[in-house]
Amino acid sequence: MTTFKSRIQNDLTAAIKARDELTSATLRMALAAITNEEVAGKEARRLSDEEVLKVLGREAKKRREAAEAFEKGGRPEQAARERAEGEVLARYLPKPLEDAELAELVDAAVAEARAGGAEGPRAMGAVMKIVNPKVAGRAEGGRVAAAVKKALAEG
Structure with missing residues (x-):
């Protein structure tokens, strides 16, 4: 068990x-x-x-x-x-990520994806692949996706 x-x-x-x-x-x-x-x-x-x-x-x-x-x-x-x-x-779940922590992880993932050649809105999938394992249940998928879209739009 x-x-x-x-x-x-x-x-x-x-x-x-x-x-x-x-x-x-x-x-x-x-x-x-x-x-x-x-x-x-x-x-x-x-x-x-x-x-x-x-x-x-x-x-x-x-x-x-x-x-x-x-x-x-x-x-x-x-x-x-x-x-x-x-x-x-x-009580049993890991502490959720704060907005600033999530933004930091997303920014790092965007930089990593861009270094790998991903550009523009099409980079969304590549960034999500990088950031999802790091988030691992500490933020909902919709919240992560919104943060990624925002970061890609800004950059």
């Missing part, structure tokens, strides 16, 4: 003993998503820590999007619940 998955299971046990309904419900949901990912496909397998982080990141993103939808739908109490679940999941 992965260390992240076992940590989540241990934290779930502690939350149940402490009668923390929000944390226990959120961790149950996260473990269900991890298990679903493990049994998806032709053969069951164990997820690596990186894969578990990706699943948790997807679940956190779902919570953010659901909170926004509930806010727009006039259901602030449900939106607050979704945000609280997102905060529980955030």
